[in-house]
């Protein structure tokens with residue numbers, strides 16, 4: 031895992047893909063669990079791959095394994111035929127065409143702070159094998175195109191581990207001497223090693239069942255720590271709705287007798303789709319009204335659906351190699367977004383998906399780690415679980431569906447699964463199925479998979495009153511990205527409409543397909559110049575420019591498409607904020623722009639009709655989003671402008687915000703339907719404005735809401751207002767929150783985050799103190815993300831403090847983390863690598879800090895890749 035100072039780790043290239051020399055038909059695994067020394071015995075039934083170049087020797091991946099014994103077809107292997115490979119793998123010389131290999135290794139779950147392979151969390155055993163964790167459990171050709179049938183036997187001490195779980199269906203259990211017991215699991219479906227899982231420990235299950243469309247009963251269970259079984263209802267309900275949705279939408283039925291989920295508090299990511307045994311970060315399972323926010327509830331629904339949907343898109347049909355990661359991830363995100371949209375307000379769901387794409391993926395696509403949805407090379411695959419592979423990948427699938435139509439897309443999915451069930455395939459195979467099912471030529475469209483960078487879409491228009499002809503000129507270009515200086519045009523579906531001066535929709539709405547660098551589209555028979563409504567529903571992941579402030583204001587008020595209405599309002603605000611940033615830099619006094627004020631006023635007028643939409647639209651564009659539109663960011667100026675606007679809008683509309691805050695109080699029990707969450711969102715947006723207003727009673731309101739709030743959404747919104755203030759109520763509330771929730775790690779994460787993202791000037795000091803807090807733990811990824819991640823990625827004003835202390839803090843954290851958990855460490859580097867966006871002075875310090883990290887001996891290859899690419 032670590033690299034010598036002098037030799038940079040190797041780059042893996044897509045073009046170097048070769049089929050595996052040996053295949054594994056079946057795997058018989060036996061795990062004897064002990065915290066410090068677990069014995070893993072693996073019997074692999076193997077044969078030469080007829081489709082591969084012949085190889086004399088067998089090479090297996092392995093990492094952090096102690097080899098105890100090995101035998102080929104029952105005969106112990108003489109040491110002379112065995113060699114250890116540099117990374118820890120094994121080479122066996124001169125193997126026959128077909129054979130059974132048996133190896134016995136020892137591993138230490140206790141010593142595994144990487145949380146990849148088999149590890150301990152709170153005394154219980156969990157595994158994480160994607161992408162390359164199985165090699166930390168046993169010697170194996172650990173690559174997704176080797177698909178095998180697994181039988182797994184687990185044995186452990188009964189008292190410590192009453193629950194023993196693995197993939198597939200249960201197939202026997204029994205007692206052993208010395209208080210130990212065993213359980214066997216058989217997974218009938220061939221799978222790649224990254225989908226292997228074992229969970230063992232003292233867990234309790236919340237249970238339910240689901241009857242599939244063909245009438246089979248599936249036993250559902252969610253395993254959690256004792257005491258948490260009452261917090262699984264929302265996850266279970268989301269699971270059953272996902273199972274039903276996949277049947278209704280794609281005819282896809284679950285394929286085992288049991289579906290198990292286990293929740294763990296120490297986890298590198300959100301969750302993992304292991305076959306029949308999903309492992310989840312507790313953050314995406316546990317929810318009670320008093321501990322989880324509306325955002326948490328939404329996250330649970332989405333992630334449960336995502337992992338469930340992987341059963342077909344990812345597990346039954348898997349990836350040939352890791353360059354194809356978006357084959358499963360882009361498609362599965364597309365599916366979970368579609369599912370969530372179907373559960374509530376599709377329009378509001380789309381806004382928040384787009385907001386997330388712009389916040390995470392657009393900057394990535396414009397930065398030093400920019401890569402195509404199907405990358406060409408990597409050093410550490412764990413660095414490529416990115417917003418580009420996931421979110422942009424989903425946008426590409428979405429565009430494909432728009433191009434070929436819904437019915438053809440469904441036929442394409444059927445064909446894809448029918449053709450490739452139980453295979454490890456490529457993105458090309460997916461595109462081919464869509465092309466064959468639709469008859470639409472997608473050859474140009476495939477550029478979306480190979481080209482990095484966010485296309486820029488520009489619009490010009492002209493109207494000829496004499497002929498009534500309106501001409502829209504659309505042009506596109508994609509900026510250069512590392513390794514890709516020249517870009518080709520990509521097909522961009524632009525869903526659009528035309529709006530008349532009175533705000534009415536005119537004929538001519540449809541989808542324009544921009545395929546060339548520039549194209550004209552004409553509309554005849556118009557009485558006057560219309561306003562174009564472009565990119566309805568955000569029909570393509572591009573940056574749109576060319577509309578005037580006036581047109582944006584008009585669209586924000588009149589368009590029938592909620593996405594364009596929301597986005598035009600946001601773009602309007604961005605334009606004004608950029609202008610104000612210039613004024614601030616020129617030390618001119620700031621004033622509230624009347625146009626912006628009247629947009630907000632109009633939103634407030636209509637707020638009651640659609641509170642969820644109003645809540646989204648009333649929030650000003652984030653500091654990062656505004657800075658992202660500048661040639662050189664100015665975090666201080668952007669922060670000052672945004673705070674000024676929040677305060678002046680709060681002051682101007684105080685009475686109306688106060689009325690919303692009073693009227694929208696929850697009546698009755700907590701509910702998570704779209705109406706209820708929309709009302710809470712709007713109410714808390716109002717509170718946040720009042721909290722900044724001059725002469726307002728925001729602190730008193732927040733303090734009251736903090737004390738009496740009946741759910742975490744309201745309590746946390748109130749605490750956020752207090753934590754941002756200098757009021758004495760701040761300390762009292764933070765202390766009370768800590769005292770009340772110190773036993774609940776997910777809630778305690780919120781306590782860390784709220785302090786890390788406070789706009790107060792002393793935030794960095796506070797964060798540094800929190801790093802020493804007895805409840806802080808560098809080994810827990812959620813806690814690290816809650817404090818270090820939230821500060822570096824969620825508090826631009828304080829992270830980019832001119833002194834460079836924020837940068838030093840992050841570099842120190844990365845260095846400390848790299849010795850504990852390299853995956854989490856590498857993921858923290860991002861904000862430092864964006865130095866080109868900052869001014870020269872900040873950029874120089876950021877580079878200095880990156881160099882300091884790079885100079886550390888024994889740096890992991892993941893962190894090395896992020897830092898060295900960040901410096902380039």
Ligand code: 0A1
Nearest residue numbers: 158160161298299301302303
């Ligand atoms: N396949 C999972 C994501 C995942 C990736 C890597 C992990 O460990 C390093 C864990 C989870 C998903 O898409 O949900």
Ligand code: ZN
Nearest residue numbers: 336340359362
């Ligand atoms: Zn996934």
